[in-house]
Amino acid sequence: MEITGAELFVKALKEESVTTLFAYPGGQAIDLFNALYGEKDIDVILPRHEQGLVHAADGYARSTGKVGVCLVTSGPGATNLVTGIATANYDSVPLVCFTGQVPTSLIGNDAFQEVDIVGITRSISKYAVTVRKREDLAETIRKAFYIAKTGKPGVVVVDLPKDIQRAYGSDFYPKEITIRGYKPNTSVHMGQLNKALDILRHAKKPVFLIGGGVNIAHANKEMTRLAELTGIPVITTIMGKGAIPTTHSLYVGNIGIHGSYAANRAISNCDVLFSIGTRFNDRITGKIEEFATAAKIIHIDIDAASISRNIVVDVPIVADAKKAICSLLEKAEPLSVSEWVNEINDWKKEYPIDMGRSGLTPQMVIKAVNEIFTDAVVTTDVGQNQLWTTQFLALDENRQMLTSGGLGTMGYGFPAAIGAKLGNPHKDVIVISGDGGMQMNIQEMATAVVYELPIIICILNNGYLGNVRQWQEMFYDRRYSSTCMRYRKSCEIGCNTPNHCCPEYTPDFIRLAESYGTKGIRVTKPADIKDALISAKQNTKAPTVIEFIIDREINVMPIVPPGNSLNDMILESEEHGE
Numbered sequence: 001m002e003i004t005g006a007e008l009f010v011k012a013l014k015e016e017s018v019t020t021l022f023a024y025p026g027g028q029a030i031d032l033f034n035a036l037y038g039e040k041d042i043d044v045i046l047p048r049h050e051q052g053l054v055h056a057a058d059g060y061a062r063s064t065g066k067v068g069v070c071l072v073t074s075g076p077g078a079t080n081l082v083t084g085i086a087t088a089n090y091d092s093v094p095l096v097c098f099t100g101q102v103p104t105s106l107i108g109n110d111a112f113q114e115v116d117i118v119g120i121t122r123s124i125s126k127y128a129v130t131v132r133k134r135e136d137l138a139e140t141i142r143k144a145f146y147i148a149k150t151g152k153p154g155v156v157v158v159d160l161p162k163d164i165q166r167a168y169g170s171d172f173y174p175k176e177i178t179i180r181g182y183k184p185n186t187s188v189h190m191g192q193l194n195k196a197l198d199i200l201r202h203a204k205k206p207v208f209l210i211g212g213g214v215n216i217a218h219a220n221k222e223m224t225r226l227a228e229l230t231g232i233p234v235i236t237t238i239m240g241k242g243a244i245p246t247t248h249s250l251y252v253g254n255i256g257i258h259g260s261y262a263a264n265r266a267i268s269n270c271d272v273l274f275s276i277g278t279r280f281n282d283r284i285t286g287k288i289e290e291f292a293t294a295a296k297i298i299h300i301d302i303d304a305a306s307i308s309r310n311i312v313v314d315v316p317i318v319a320d321a322k323k324a325i326c327s328l329l330e331k332a333e334p335l336s337v338s339e340w341v342n343e344i345n346d347w348k349k350e351y352p353i354d355m356g357r358s359g360l361t362p363q364m365v366i367k368a369v370n371e372i373f374t375d376a377v378v379t380t381d382v383g384q385n386q387l388w389t390t391q392f393l394a395l396d397e398n399r400q401m402l403t404s405g406g407l408g409t410m411g412y413g414f415p416a417a418i419g420a421k422l423g424n425p426h427k428d429v430i431v432i433s434g435d436g437g438m439q440m441n442i443q444e445m446a447t448a449v450v451y452e453l454p455i456i457i458c459i460l461n462n463g464y465l466g467n468v469r470q471w472q473e474m475f476y477d478r479r480y481s482s483t484c485m486r487y488r489k490s491c492e493i494g495c496n497t498p499n500h501c502c503p504e505y506t507p508d509f510i511r512l513a514e515s516y517g518t519k520g521i522r523v524t525k526p527a528d529i530k531d532a533l534i535s536a537k538q539n540t541k542a543p544t545v546i547e548f549i550i551d552r553e554i555n556v557m558p559i560v561p562p563g564n565s566l567n568d569m570i571l572e573s574e575e576h577g578e
Contacts, residue, residue, distance in 0.1 A: 002168045006035035012141040022057040026073020028100030031165040048443040052415035054084025059416030064423040073100040075113030086124040090406025094153040103163040126154030134167040151184030152303040188319040196298045205340045206272040212239030213277015219322035235263045239405040242395035256284035261351035264566040276300045277321045280310040290565035366392040376428040377420045381413035381437030384466035387556040411440030435461040445516040448543040455543045456536040513545035520545040
């Protein structure tokens with residue numbers, strides 16, 4: 001039977017078990033949308049901007065473990081995906097992004113709304129391809145889904161010219177696919193694993209360093225069992241947080257520029273660093289020359305290119321995190337490391353992660369979230385809000401955190417929450433954002449309203465682009481260049497002293513929420529935090545915006561100054577009064 005390329009596209013989505021499609025129409029994708037018209041097996045979600053669309057697909061994929069799927073038109077529709085593609089690919093999120101394209105006869109002619117999206121995204125995706133023959137369409141889509149979700153997951157871009165969408169051809173869609181030159185590793189090298197275990201047996205001060213690979217592999221329960229079996233303390237990157245429950249006695253905290261004192265000290269003093277699913281980026285290592293200098297380093301990662309790229313390791317093991325951990329569970333033994341664990345616990349008591357301030361603080365807000373929402377997906381934006389969340393949010397198998405770790409994309413949190421809520425309709429979904437990041441994709445409030453998504457949006461409002469302002473305060477002599485969100489043209493030049501005379505903030509988030517037809521709550525004192533969250537939880541048919549007015553110059557501490565080692569943490573912030 002012969003069908004159009006657009007009809008085959010819909011058939012392929014159904015064969016790939018796609019039930020939710022994040023899509024925005026346009027001239028070069030109109031045939032695809034026409035084929036989707038009235039389709040009952042696929043929910044087509046229409047966000048308000050393509051960047052919000054791709055972040056929503058990302059949040060859907062991270063929170064469900066399924067492949068997120070996007071569909072946009074050519075030109076600006078496609079280029080609006082670029083930030084989201086890079087965001088997802090950096091964090092190994094499986095997405096398949098379909099982009100409309102001008103007819104093949106016009107490609108390269110500077111046609112209306114033509115861009116070379118394959119060329120643009122080649123360096124920020126796992127694979128990108130333009131379909132140039134109708135007979136290649138089915139196999140290309142099958143390859144796209146296979147590549148996106150196997151090996152190290154990532155983003156695949158499939159560019160669909162308009163004439164390919166309209167051309168008739170076979171309705172065959174392959175069940176199996178073989179790709180020459182693409183053979184994802186599915187085994188664990190037992191020889192290397194035995195070497196690692198032999199090093200562990202002689203360790204006095206070992207630590208596990210866990211990255212996002214463990215969460216992507218859904219190996220959290222296995223990782224917890226491995227820590228308990230061996231007795232080895234666990235440190236996480238931001239993306240690895242939740243690999244074991246954060247309340248577990250063996251959990252130390254996050255490593256890195258804003259890591260905990262105990263975690264950074266443990267990394268600097270360990271004799272064996274057993275890392276799983278992290279690429280040792282500069283955000284966690286600090287000064288590379290002084291990173292874990294006393295340790296033998298074992299590194300398990302599914303991506304061979306990630307091993308010894310930033311940190312030279314002693315035992316490389318290319319493997320899926322879950323399979324490797326399961327193999328370790330069969331062979332690992334309890335270690336006598338109680339003195340080492342006690343030493344780390346003393347560091348935790350010496351300098352706990354605690355804001356230790358009066359007034360309304362992010363720590364109070366996030367701890368209230370911990371108490372009220374025991375089964376939730378929490379998304380963050382990027383900036384201080386993200387860092388405070390990674391410090392104070394309690395995670396276990398019932399509570400999940402989604403954040404842009406690799407690219408650090410402001411504007412990610414809210415649309416990602418939309419995707420998470422669509423994928424997890426029975427779970428509470430909470431956004432923790434800053435006032436800056438929230439405005440980058442605030443148009444998606446309409447999406448949340450029209451799809452009746454009861455997302456709770458917590459805005460930590462300090463009137464600044466807070467993370468940059470903190471660096472300006474600490475390392476640039478408080479020269480707050482272009483970070484004050486309350487700035488007016490009439491303000492004094494060079495002002496760096498916020499006070500009660502500052503102009504009113506723009507926007508008024510409460511009135512903005514009301515303009516979208518939903519609810520807004522402003523909280524200015526600690527006593528009102530829980531009531532606001534409980535009220536939002538009871539609003540079950542629409543999003544709720546809660547604006548928490550926090551201290552304007554509150555900082556994320558500790559911090560490792562740029563270019564320094566993990567041992568050079570600044571533990572306390574200088575106070576400034578208004």
